[in-house]
Amino acid sequence: MQAAIYCRVSSDPKGQGRSVAEQETECRAVAERAGWTVTQVFCDNDYSASRYAKRDRPAYERLMAYVAAGKADVLITWEASRFQRDLEDYVRLRELCRSHEVLWSYNARTYDLSRTDDRLMTGLDALLSEREADVTRERVLRAVRANAVAGRPHGRMNYGYKREYENGVLVRQVIDEDQAAVLREAAQRVLAGETPYAIAQDFAARAIPTPRGGKWELSCVKRLIVNPSIIGKRVHRGEIIGDAIWPAILDDDTFYRVKAKLEDPARRSNRDSAIRHLLSGIASCGVCGGHIRVGKPRGYLSYICDAKFCVARKTWAVDELITKLVIARLNRPDAADLFTTPENHDDLDELAALRARLDTFYDAAAAGEITATALARIETKLLAEITALEHRSRTANVPTVLYDMIGNAEAVWEQLSMPQRREVIKTLLDVKLLRSYRGARTLQPESVVVTWHSGSAAAVPSAQD
Numbered sequence: 375m376q377a378a379i380y381c382r383v384s385s386d387p388k389g390q391g392r393s394v395a396e397q398e399t400e401c402r403a404v405a406e407r408a409g410w411t412v413t414q415v416f417c418d419n420d421y422s423a424s425r426y427a428k429r430d431r432p433a434y435e436r437l438m439a440y441v442a443a444g445k446a447d448v449l450i451t452w453e454a455s456r457f458q459r460d461l462e463d464y465v466r467l468r469e470l471c472r473s474h475e476v477l478w479s480y481n482a483r484t485y486d487l488s489r490t491d492d493r494l495m496t497g498l499d500a501l502l503s504e505r506e507a508d509v510t511r512e513r514v515l516r517a518v519r520a521n522a523v524a525g526r527p528h529g530r531m532n533y534g535y536k537r538e539y540e541n542g543v544l545v546r547q548v549i550d551e552d553q554a555a556v557l558r559e560a561a562q563r564v565l566a567g568e569t570p571y572a573i574a575q576d577f578a579a580r581a582i583p584t585p586r587g588g589k590w591e592l593s594c595v596k597r598l599i600v601n602p603s604i605i606g607k608r609v610h611r612g613e614i615i616g617d618a619i620w621p622a623i624l625d626d627d628t629f630y631r632v633k634a635k636l637e638d639p640a641r642r643s644n645r646d647s648a649i650r651h652l653l654s655g656i657a658s659c660g661v662c663g664g665h666i667r668v669g670k671p672r673g674y675l676s677y678i679c680d681a682k683f684c685v686a687r688k689t690w691a692v693d694e695l696i697t698k699l700v701i702a703r704l705n706r707p708d709a710a711d712l713f714t715t716p717e718n719h720d721d722l723d724e725l726a727a728l729r730a731r732l733d734t735f736y737d738a739a740a741a742g743e744i745t746a747t748a749l750a751r752i753e754t755k756l757l758a759e760i761t762a763l764e765h766r767s768r769t770a771n772v773p774t775v776l777y778d779m780i781g782n783a784e785a786v787w788e789q790l791s792m793p794q795r796r797e798v799i800k801t802l803l804d805v806k807l808l809r810s811y812r813g814a815r816t817l818q819p820e821s822v823v824v825t826w827h828s829g830s831a832a833a834v835p836s837a838q839d
């Protein structure tokens with residue numbers, strides 16, 4: 375008799391199950407005792423046979439084809455539940471074995487599926503396996519959701535909160551107003567266009583205590599204000615799993631706008647906030663396309679082409695010109711059209727709606743109104759939509775100071791820090807420096823080429839205005 379062996383191991387963090395090798399050894403021992411020749415061994419590693427598992431089992435499918443091709447007389451598995459995903463799988467296997475007259479051996483017993491009693495026994499085992507998978511799944515989900523719904527604080531304390539104890543027992547986690555004020559300020563400043571680095575430096579200068587001692591760092595500020603616990607959410611393995619029992623420090627809208635801004639890939643490459651000049655690293659060389667940096671040729675602080683020295687222009691003159699352009703543009707009645715794309719607002723509304731919807735499903739699952747399976751399906755779908763929208767709205771993000779500047783541009787500009795001004799310029803326009811004619815004593819406005827970003831195409835002031 376020709377025997378085929380099937381072994382499978384699912385992820386088994388506690389190491390309670392048998393390894394694939396152990397299963398194979400036992401199955402081979404069964405074959406040896408029965409006098410069968412093992413012709414093929416099929417192994418699926420780390421694939422769950424549960425019908426809730428998402429991944430496929432390639433070896434299982436090959437095995438089915440092997441049996442269908444009539445290459446085996448007997449199939450050996452270590453136990454019934456290792457083999458089948460659900461009753462459908464069982465029926466498929468049963469019919470296959472039956473029509474090809476293949477025996478099935480597991481738990482040291484061999485079944486002939488053409489016999490009524492053996493069909494009953496294997497069918498019962500299949501039912502029990504299915505129930506076991508259901509129970510496991512429900513138990514896991516129940517535990518996770520229970521924690522999420524209860525929203526209990528655990529582990530390290532989150533910055534912005536303090537815990538209250540009675541007789542040594544934790545009663546609640548409440549807002550620490552001093553720390554919360556620091557978080558709110560950091561969030562507002564990020565939205566206003568400041569970098570976490572600049573904010574960290576300022577916090578250090580003001581001697582604000584850090585969460586764990588030591589000094590304020592870029593990563594520290596960022597980590598604190600993108601942590602969903604500050605909007606009253608419990609996080610499990612990096613994902614929000616429900617509402618916490620503690621109150622929120624930031625509102626959802628602010629939180630997600632800050633998060634989108636800090637996770638914008640364009641920002642990551644530009645963490646140099648020690649920059650003191652308006653256009654260094656922003657303007658480009660109109661001749662070779664290279665970067666513009668600041669240097670001091672002939673003693674004047676100048677914007678120069680970094681790569682080939684194609685252009686050199688006094689910084690104060692270019693800065694003055696660009697500042698005038700920006701202020702003029704933002705004082706125009708149609709200034710808002712520059713950066714309020716309709717999609718941006720719709721996206722943010724839709725995001726909030728999707729998150730709220732997902733929350734209602736968590737609640738429904740916790741109340742037992744929908745099944746764990748249904749929740750998992752809905753969750754997968756909604757999370758995919760949320761991720762896609764977050765990505766889209768991120769690209770449409772603009773510094774909030776821009777809104778303040780409309781109609782009052784000059785006064786607001788005066789109040790802005792250098793990083794904020796640079797942020798405004800980056801959002802609004804591109805600057806290219808061209809060569810001016812030889813011997814020009816003053817800045818030739820036509821040698822500074824400004825391209826306004828989308829939404830601003832119509833009737834923008836040129837350098838000659």
Ligand SMILES: [Zn+2]
Pocket residue numbers: 659660661662663664679680681682683684685
């Ligand atoms: Zn150049």
